[in-house]
Each structure stands twice: as C-alpha cells, then as structure tokens.
Amino acid sequence: MIDFIRQNILSHFGIDAASAKVSPLGNGHINHTFLVRGNDNEFVLQKINTDVFKTPSALVNNADKISQHLQMKAAAGEYQLQVVSPELTASDELFVDLGEQGFWRAINYLPFSHSIDVVGSEADAEMAAKAFGHFSCALTELDAELLEDVIPNFHHLPGRIELLAQAVEADSHGRLVECKLWVDFVMSQSELLQELAEVEGKLPRRICHNDTKINNMLFDKRDMTSLAIIDLDTCMKGYLMYDFGDMVRTFYSPEEEDSTALDKVLVRESIFGAICSGYLSELGAVLSEQERKSLWLGARVMCLMIGVRFLTDHLNGDVYFQIHHAGHNLERAANQFTLYQSLLSQQEVLCKFLQS
Structure with missing residues (x-):
C-alpha cells in the first residue's frame, strides 16, 4: 500500500514522493493509518474504511467542525490540549476521493506524542x-x-x-x-x-x-x-x-x-x-x-x-x-x-x- 500512496496520493497534498518517507502508524482496528514525512512537513494520512463509514465525507466534515470549535476555545484560553486538525489538499479540500482506490484524508501530526494501550497507574x-x-x-x-x-x-x-x-x-x-x-x-x-x-x-x-x-x-x-x-x-x-x-x-x-x-x-x-x-x-x-x-x-x-x-x-x-x-x-x-x-x-x- 505504501507504493500506492507514493504513486497516487502524496501529490494531492503537495508532497514530492521521491523524498517523502511513509510508514505505518498505530494499531487501529478500522482504518489504515500512515505517517508521512516530507522535506518540510509531516502529517498523518488515513485511508478511511468505507465499509464501516458509509458516508466518509460526513466523518471529515464533523471532525473539521469540532477542530474549528476547539481551536476557538483554545485561542480564548478555554481549552488546554492541542487540537487535531485536518491537513488540506493542494486544492484546499478536506479529502481525496479516488472511488474504488480509496477515500483518503490527512490530519496534523503532533510531535512529542506518545500513546499507551494499557493503563499502568x-x-x-x-x-x-x-x-x-x-x-x-x-x-x-x-x-x-x-x-x-x-x-x-x-x-x-x-x-x-x-x-x-x-x-x-x-x-x-x-x-x-x-x-x-x-x-x-x-x-x-x-x-x-x-x-x-x-x-x-x-x-x-x-x-x-x-x-x-x-x-x-x-x-x-x-x-x-x-x-x-x-x-x-x-x-x-x-x-x-x-x-x-x-x-x-x-x-x-x-x-x-x-x-x-x-x-x-x-x-x-x-x-x-x-x-x-x-x-x-x-x-x-x-x-x-x-x-x-x-x-x-x-x-x-x-x-x-x-x-x-x-x-x-x-x-x-x-x-x-x-x-x-x-x-x-x-x-x-x-x-x-x-x-x-x-x-x-x-x-x-x-x-x-x-x-x-
């Protein structure tokens, strides 16, 4: 799938495939998730499972509305966490829909992030x-x-x-x-x-x-x-x-x-x-x-x-x-x-x- 991403997806986000690094990320049950590192930016790329999410555009639109609201709250000092936000395509869209070849979206990567699967304390x-x-x-x-x-x-x-x-x-x-x-x-x-x-x-x-x-x-x-x-x-x-x-x-x-x-x-x-x-x-x-x-x-x-x-x-x-x-x-x-x-x-x- 990484070769497919290089050949068909990265250009939609203005990324030079020749210099980009693409690697699997996380262990989610539903979507396929990757970390993309370009020369001057990095982001999380996902292929949405459209068998599960029948209306994937609703998913990304919901996430965008939530992101905008949380950013507003953060700017007012009323939200203390970092906000996960969409990374727009080169044509300022929230997603790339390639039909049978997948529905793709990108979100910002948060540096210094760490996740755990079992609560230890x-x-x-x-x-x-x-x-x-x-x-x-x-x-x-x-x-x-x-x-x-x-x-x-x-x-x-x-x-x-x-x-x-x-x-x-x-x-x-x-x-x-x-x-x-x-x-x-x-x-x-x-x-x-x-x-x-x-x-x-x-x-x-x-x-x-x-x-x-x-x-x-x-x-x-x-x-x-x-x-x-x-x-x-x-x-x-x-x-x-x-x-x-x-x-x-x-x-x-x-x-x-x-x-x-x-x-x-x-x-x-x-x-x-x-x-x-x-x-x-x-x-x-x-x-x-x-x-x-x-x-x-x-x-x-x-x-x-x-x-x-x-x-x-x-x-x-x-x-x-x-x-x-x-x-x-x-x-x-x-x-x-x-x-x-x-x-x-x-x-x-x-x-x-x-x-x-």
Whole structure:
C-alpha cells in the first residue's frame, strides 16, 4: 500500500514522493493509518474504511467542525490540549476521493506524542479521564445537531444484540458451536436492556467522542502529561454515559482487550476510582443528576456491547474488525464478557466512587 500512496496520493497534498518517507502508524482496528514525512512537513494520512463509514465525507466534515470549535476555545484560553486538525489538499479540500482506490484524508501530526494501550497507574487513568472530560466540556457549546451520524445507532445495544441474533441464525461460517455459551450469556442479559430502555430517553444528547480508549488520548513524551484527544471519526450526537463507559472498559483491566489470560481480566478498583475523579472534575458541574446516575449503566452497557460486536464479527467471518489470527475476534469477545462479569461482581464497591 505504501507504493500506492507514493504513486497516487502524496501529490494531492503537495508532497514530492521521491523524498517523502511513509510508514505505518498505530494499531487501529478500522482504518489504515500512515505517517508521512516530507522535506518540510509531516502529517498523518488515513485511508478511511468505507465499509464501516458509509458516508466518509460526513466523518471529515464533523471532525473539521469540532477542530474549528476547539481551536476557538483554545485561542480564548478555554481549552488546554492541542487540537487535531485536518491537513488540506493542494486544492484546499478536506479529502481525496479516488472511488474504488480509496477515500483518503490527512490530519496534523503532533510531535512529542506518545500513546499507551494499557493503563499502568491511577495517575494515568485520572489524567486521561480528565482529558476526555475536558474535551467533552469544551464541546458543550457546539450544537450537537450540526454533526451528522457517521454510523447510525452506533451505541445501540438492542440493535447490536439483534445483529448478533441474525449472525447466529445464519451461522454463515459454521462457528456457532465454538461460541454458543457466550451467545447464550448475551441473550440472558434482558434486565440490562430493560434498564437501558427506561433511562436513555431521559438524557440530553451531547457531542460525544464515542471511542474513549486510552490510546486515543496522547501523552506528551517530554513530561507524560496529557497532550491531545485524537481519533474524532466517531464523534456524533449521543449520551456521555457511553464515553464514560468506554473509558471504564478500556482503562480498568490490566490486560489488553484481546488477552486470553482471562483469569487476569478483572476490574481494578483504584483505576475505576481514578476515572471517576478525573472525568467528574471536568464535567461534574455540567452533567445533570440523571446523567451522573447513568454513568454506571454506561460502564456496564459498553463492556457487554463491544463483546457483542466482537462476537458478531466472529460469526460473520471477521468483516468489520481487523484480525491478526484465526479466532481473534472470539478471543476479544471472551475478554470483554469476562470484564463485564467482573464489573457486575464489584457493583456495590464501584458505585460508591460515583456517589462521592
């Protein structure tokens, strides 16, 4: 793909292919991401997965609106992080659409940036949660209706379970027998669905990041302070309980989300407390009482839902998430369901952090 980029993409951004360096960047599940270094500039180049993002122009337009708003807040001294901004093409466009050869966009590269995949300390968890809270707080003045839904019903657990049921019915790759116990476990969680139905309609819709993994908050490698919130692809209207829940899901296990050491996949109480402290320090005065109460629900829903999505993709033949070996999505699903079970087992202790 790097040869294709040199021959067909770099010229759109005014880069001399002969002198540019192009290398893969990051370990995202969805898009293909590269670091481009020219003679006098460097930027991040992405090929957007249009099987996932059916309207990629909406994605880049949303990101541009958010970037402009955050830059305005930063100029007023009201946003303390660096801002991820689009790099325009040579013809001042936000993207390059080559049809079957891909939809490409570029964003600024932030020097001195560093990311981690597993939270190692309470300090890191609190810092990252505070950064995501700061990001969301800064966007409360931007009308959420200005953003398009790049993936409709992205965080909609009933819909995700329905898609799982369809995958089970089809069993198109003959994989049901190896994961039937996990399917039955998901289908037994009717009480969570009922609780969700009673709460969602009572919450305000805000601009949400919708992918608050620890590696979407960059650290400044010079002093390991928070540097920037990145990956704005899924920023849409939604409920902040899901942003909180995805932080919990991706912060509080000592294992990566595809670890098969399930005996080590568990909730770290101190990390959960640090997430609550950091997030609420920025949003505590913004959240309604109902929103604050919904955060625990969001934590449970997100753990179950991402497991459902991994399991569905496994049954469908691994068409959504990139995999590195056979059974990878099933391993991810088992990891997330184990995390969900650990969360439920510690409910009484963990909820106290949200009440304080």
